[in-house]
Amino acid sequence: MASKPYDKETENYYRLCCLLFEAGTEAMRQFFLTHVSDDGQPLPPNQFHVFIKQKKNEFIRTLKKDKRQKNLYKSQSELLFPPEEGEANINELDMTLLNILISNLCVCDKDELKKVTDLKNIRNDQAHNNGYRINLAEFVREWSRLSVILEALGVNRVVIDDYANKNINENDREMIITKIQQVLEDLEERVGDVEEMVDGMDERLEIVEQNQHDLSNTLMRLEDTEENKFLSGSREADENDGTPFNEQSLPSENLSMDDFRQLIKDFAQWFDRRKLLNRLQVLLLQYFPNNEALKRVTTTTKLLALLVERELLSQTNLSLLYDTIKLTEQFGFISTTKIKLRAFDNIREREVVSLSAHTKEIFNLGKKLSDSEIKTLDGRYNFPDLEDYTDSWSLILDFEPRGLLSENKMEEIKEVLKR
Known part of the structure; x- marks a missing residue:
C-alpha cells in the first residue's frame, strides 16, 4: 500500500481518514462517557475499568439479546475484561467496540444513536475504498458529511478545520493503514458469521423435513382408527368455536x-x-x-x-x-x-x-435502457476510454457514484437519450 503513487487524490483519502479515525473515535469515546449514566454526570476516563467491571454481567446479558451482535470476539473481550490484574483502558478501544458499548450501555434516544451509526458507516465505506483515492468532488462531499456528524457529536469546528490543514505524514498514513486493515478483518469476520448462519440452516431443515415426513406417515396410519375419529370430533368442535381456520397465526415481522x-x-x-x-x-x-x-x-x-x-x-x-x-x-x-x-x-x-423516489427513478431507467442507449451513454460520458458495459445495471453502478445520475443530472441524461 505504501508503494502506491502519492498524489492529491491519495492525500484526500488519507486526510479524510485521519479526521475519521482520530476525531471520529474520540467523538465516540466522549459520547460514551457522557451518555453512560442516568444522572447525566460524565464518567471519568480513568474510572472506565471500574465501571465496566461493575457492568460486566449486565452488559453480557444485554449483548446476548442484541440480534445484531450477541457475542464479543476474543480480542474484544480481552480489551474490556483483561485477564489477571489488567485494567481496561477506554483509550485502547476502537470504533467497533465503542459502538457496541454505546448500543448496549448508553442512555440515549434513537436520533443520538443514529449519529454514531452514521459515523461507523462512513468508516466502513472508506475501509472498502480499494484504490485509497478520493477525487475532489467526492472528497468535498464526504468531508462535509463527516463534519456535520462530528459537530453533532460535539466536536469543535476548529478541530475539524485543523485537520483540513494538517500535514499528513508517514506516521499518519501507517496509522490509517493499520486501522483500515482492522476494520476489514472485522467486517470479513462478520460476513463470514452471516454466511455460516445461513449455511447452518441446511442440516436443521433436513431434520425438520424428516420429522414432518414421519408425522405425515403417522397420521395416515391413524385414519381408520377410533383414535382418528376422536381427533376428527375434536377438530369439528374447534371449528365451531368461532375462530376461522384461515386466521391461524403467521409469523410477524418480529421473527425468531x-x-x-x-x-x-x-x-x-x-x-x-x-x-x-x-x-x-x-x-x-x-x-x-x-x-x-x-x-x-x-x-x-x-x-x-x-x-x-x-x-x-x-x-x-x-x-x-x-x-x-x-x-x-x-x-x-x-x-x-x-x-x-x-x-x-x-x-x-x-x-x-x-x-427514495430518486432511487426508483434510477431503477426504472435501468429497466428501460436498450443496448444502443447504453452505448450512447458510454460514448457521451466515457470517450475515449469506453467501458463497454455488459448491461444497464453495470452502467448505473459506475455512473451513480460519479454523480452522473444525481437528481440534477437526470434531465441531462434524458436529453442525451432523445438525440
Missing part, C-alpha cells in the same frame, strides 16, 4: 432468529439463481454513498450480511426486503420461501417506504 436465517437463505438463493444481484445493488446505492462496499459484494448472501451489519435489515425490520421484492417484481419468491409473512399477502399494493 431461525426464521430470519431461513428467510435470508431463501431470498439469497432466489436472487442468485436468477442473477439479480446487480439489480439489488442498484436499489441499495442510496445507502452506500461510497460504492466500494457494494463493488466487493459477489453474492446476495454477502449483500444481506452488509445490510444486517449496518442495521438496515433485521428480524424486526424487513422493509428493504419487501420493497426490493416489489420493485424487482419477484413475486414468485413468496410462494417458495418457507417463511410466510402477513405482509406478503398485499405486497403488490404495499407502499415502498425504504427507498
Whole structure:
C-alpha cells in the first residue's frame, strides 16, 4: 500500500481518514462517557475499568439479546475484561467496540444513536475504498458529511478545520493503514458469521423435513382408527368455536432468529439463481454513498450480511426486503420461501417506504435502457476510454457514484437519450 503513487487524490483519502479515525473515535469515546449514566454526570476516563467491571454481567446479558451482535470476539473481550490484574483502558478501544458499548450501555434516544451509526458507516465505506483515492468532488462531499456528524457529536469546528490543514505524514498514513486493515478483518469476520448462519440452516431443515415426513406417515396410519375419529370430533368442535381456520397465526415481522436465517437463505438463493444481484445493488446505492462496499459484494448472501451489519435489515425490520421484492417484481419468491409473512399477502399494493423516489427513478431507467442507449451513454460520458458495459445495471453502478445520475443530472441524461 505504501508503494502506491502519492498524489492529491491519495492525500484526500488519507486526510479524510485521519479526521475519521482520530476525531471520529474520540467523538465516540466522549459520547460514551457522557451518555453512560442516568444522572447525566460524565464518567471519568480513568474510572472506565471500574465501571465496566461493575457492568460486566449486565452488559453480557444485554449483548446476548442484541440480534445484531450477541457475542464479543476474543480480542474484544480481552480489551474490556483483561485477564489477571489488567485494567481496561477506554483509550485502547476502537470504533467497533465503542459502538457496541454505546448500543448496549448508553442512555440515549434513537436520533443520538443514529449519529454514531452514521459515523461507523462512513468508516466502513472508506475501509472498502480499494484504490485509497478520493477525487475532489467526492472528497468535498464526504468531508462535509463527516463534519456535520462530528459537530453533532460535539466536536469543535476548529478541530475539524485543523485537520483540513494538517500535514499528513508517514506516521499518519501507517496509522490509517493499520486501522483500515482492522476494520476489514472485522467486517470479513462478520460476513463470514452471516454466511455460516445461513449455511447452518441446511442440516436443521433436513431434520425438520424428516420429522414432518414421519408425522405425515403417522397420521395416515391413524385414519381408520377410533383414535382418528376422536381427533376428527375434536377438530369439528374447534371449528365451531368461532375462530376461522384461515386466521391461524403467521409469523410477524418480529421473527425468531431461525426464521430470519431461513428467510435470508431463501431470498439469497432466489436472487442468485436468477442473477439479480446487480439489480439489488442498484436499489441499495442510496445507502452506500461510497460504492466500494457494494463493488466487493459477489453474492446476495454477502449483500444481506452488509445490510444486517449496518442495521438496515433485521428480524424486526424487513422493509428493504419487501420493497426490493416489489420493485424487482419477484413475486414468485413468496410462494417458495418457507417463511410466510402477513405482509406478503398485499405486497403488490404495499407502499415502498425504504427507498427514495430518486432511487426508483434510477431503477426504472435501468429497466428501460436498450443496448444502443447504453452505448450512447458510454460514448457521451466515457470517450475515449469506453467501458463497454455488459448491461444497464453495470452502467448505473459506475455512473451513480460519479454523480452522473444525481437528481440534477437526470434531465441531462434524458436529453442525451432523445438525440
